[in-house]
Amino acid sequence: RKEVEQDPGPFNVPEGATVAFNCTYSNSASQSFFWYRQDCRKEPKLLMSVYSSGNEDGRFTAQLNRASQYISLLIRDSKLSDSATYLCVVQGGSGNTGKLIFGQGTTLQVKP
Amino acid sequence: GAGVSQSPSNKVTEKGKDVELRCDPISGHTALYWYRQSLGQGLEFLIYFQGNSAPDKSGLPSDRFSAERTGGSVSTLTIQRTQQEDSAVYLCASSPGRHQETQYFGPGTRLLVL
Numbered sequence: 586r587k588e589v590e591q592d593p594g595p596f597n598v599p600e601g602a603t604v605a606f607n608c609t610y611s612n613s614a615s616q617s618f619f620w621y622r623q624d625c626r627k628e629p630k631l632l633m634s635v636y637s638s639g640n641e642d643g644r645f646t647a648q649l650n651r652a653s654q655y656i657s658l659l660i661r662d663s664k665l666s667d668s669a670t671y672l673c674v675v676q677g678g679s680g681n682t683g684k685l686i687f688g689q690g691t692t693l694q695v696k697p
Numbered sequence: 698g699a700g701v702s703q704s705p706s707n708k709v710t711e712k713g714k715d716v717e718l719r720c721d722p723i724s725g726h727t728a729l730y731w732y733r734q735s736l737g738q739g740l741e742f743l744i745y746f747q748g749n750s751a752p753d754k755s756g757l758p759s760d761r762f763s764a765e766r767t768g769g770s771v772s773t774l775t776i777q778r779t780q781q782e783d784s785a786v787y788l789c790a791s792s793p794g795r796h797q798e799t800q801y802f803g804p805g806t807r808l809l810v811l
Contacts, residue, residue: 628804629788629802631801684753685790687732
């Protein structure tokens, strides 16, 4: 079983749609959680950190459920420019040196 | 300021040859990570350097892979006797140094082993 699991998609949605991505992780000792965005043939870039209290950045809302070991990302009012692969990432845990553990990524394609 | 830089951006080599990949982290960042992204695979951790501490090599896939970090700055990832399965994008990331901090990625080196 992978340490971080995501539905690879692709998710094909029209502009303006709301789309949600989910992710589960297996290491209950994980300490930090992130969503990264990766455009085609580019490096990953941090989209947002994820906290148990939930956090919002404009059209993006991230949520962490530690009890269920579940992370989500909600994108409202999708734009064409949101088309990318979204990577669920966890960090930390016993003996961990800060390395990031990546999910396979969920591909989003926003269509006009 | 300048971000993480990597060179070369692309490398084509023949099976059995050695390759060296270079990473220049963000100035002042003491933590440096190497990751690999193979076609159809997620990013996987390879090795981590933090200051003068012994590196965490737990992600290196075989003893053909090694890395150095000289002077606490530039790092070189070396792959000896390359195999076709080594073909991937090799990404370097740096962070200020404490755990749980944002890692900033370089553009990667695309390695193709023929």
